Amino acid sequence: MIRLGLCCLFREQPIKFRTTTAAALSRMERSAAVRKLADLCLHNAEALLQALTYCHAHDIGAFRVMSQILPLKTHPQQGYRIEDLPDAQEIVARFQACGELVRSRGLRTSFHPDQFVVLNSPRDSVVAASVAEIEYQAEVAEWIGADVINIHAGGAYGDKAAALARLEASLEMLSPRARSRLTLENDDAIYTPAELAPLCQRTATPLVYDVHHHRCCPDGLTEIEATDLAMATWRREPLFHISSPLEGWQGPKPERHHDFIDLRDFPRCWLAHQLTVDVEAKAKELAVFQLKRELAALAPTTTR
DNA sequence: AGCGGTCAAGTTGAT
DNA sequence: ATCAACTTGACCGCT
Numbered sequence: 627m628i629r630l631g632l633c634c635l636f637r638e639q640p641i642k643f644r645t646t647t648a649a650a651l652s653r654m655e656r657s658a659a660v661r662k663l664a665d666l667c668l669h670n671a672e673a674l675l676q677a678l679t680y681c682h683a684h685d686i687g688a689f690r691v692m693s694q695i696l697p698l699k700t701h702p703q704q705g706y707r708i709e710d711l712p713d714a715q716e717i718v719a720r721f722q723a724c725g726e727l728v729r730s731r732g733l734r735t736s737f738h739p740d741q742f743v744v745l746n747s748p749r750d751s752v753v754a755a756s757v758a759e760i761e762y763q764a765e766v767a768e769w770i771g772a773d774v775i776n777i778h779a780g781g782a783y784g785d786k787a788a789a790l791a792r793l794e795a796s797l798e799m800l801s802p803r804a805r806s807r808l809t810l811e812n813d814d815a816i817y818t819p820a821e822l823a824p825l826c827q828r829t830a831t832p833l834v835y836d837v838h839h840h841r842c843c844p845d846g847l848t849e850i851e852a853t854d855l856a857m858a859t860w861r862r863e864p865l866f867h868i869s870s871p872l873e874g875w876q877g878p879k880p881e882r883h884h885d886f887i888d889l890r891d892f893p894r895c896w897l898a899h900q901l902t903v904d905v906e907a908k909a910k911e912l913a914v915f916q917l918k919r920e921l922a923a924l925a926p927t928t929t930r
Numbered sequence: 931a932g933c934g935g936t937c938a939a940g941t942t943g944a945t
Numbered sequence: 946a947t948c949a950a951c952t953t954g955a956c957c958g959c960t
Binding site: 759 | 936937939941943
Binding site for chain 3: 633
């Protein structure tokens with residue numbers, strides 16, 4: 627019943643996504659720059675199709691798409707609209723082909739905008755840039771059939787209640803296609819499941835439960851309680867995160883991720899549910915395979 | 931061809 | 946006040 631997900635990259639499989647830098651583009655004529663960007667987008671769409679094909683063939687049920695799938699899409703100077711790139715139709719067509727595969731094979735895809743996306747910032751410019759980034763990912767999500775754009779709640783700014791109120795207000799700024807995909811995840815330092823759950827329930831925003839973060843930043847809830855709380859916020863298959871600490875729970879930085887998942891870190895209460903669990907481990911597909919094997923040995927019919 | 935410094939963005943907390 | 950850590954590899958300019 628557990629669908630395991632791979633995050634963005636491969637350790638051994640030669641499937642590579644490409645990107646560029648704003649500095650490099652700024653040294654080129656705009657025509658050459660957009661040509662390069664278009665080539666990268668075409669390449670990445672093809673690579674995504676390969677990634678999804680690989681996942682399906684190897685029984686990996688979910689794939690997280692890297693934020694730079696369209697490189698520098700919302701950069702203030704080098705950003706672009708897809709329709710302004712050469713081969714725009716071909717780029718979209720290739721991503722839509724990914725979407726066909728996702729739907730026909732029952733795969734799940736998601737996005738996880740990174741730490742620069744902060745919807746609860748007191749700075750309007752930060753919120754505006756964050757909304758733009760989420761909207762870009764929502765456009766690609768629509769092409770590829772991704773149902774999740776997962777973000778953290780943001781900073782505390784010395785007043786979490788006010789910060790969460792700003793977050794709630796910012797949700798209103800999103801288009802329907804972005805809003806309907808947006809999810810919130812508990813983080814490893816600031817916002818716990820207990821703090822996010824009320825907002826999630828009130829705003830019908832699914833809560834992505836990261837049990838590693840919960841262990842780093844606890845709130846008094848047991849893992850069973852947090853699991854149930856998070857599950858109740860989903861109107862579809864829940865998406866959770868798993869990872870193991872690089873140097874053990876007693877190490878200096880338990881929030882850092884290990885190459886593989888220690889089976890002891892996988893909450894047993896998750897096994898009873900139909901869930902997607904993204905495997906956040908540096909050995910990538912190898913870690914997914916290892917966890918799948920170990921879960922299968924534990925309970926032979928409960929994984930796929 | 932190979933090497934290594936650098937890469938758009940925000941926030942926090944260690945120094 | 947400054948800066949590394951988040952996640953991480955890959956780009957790109959230099960030899």
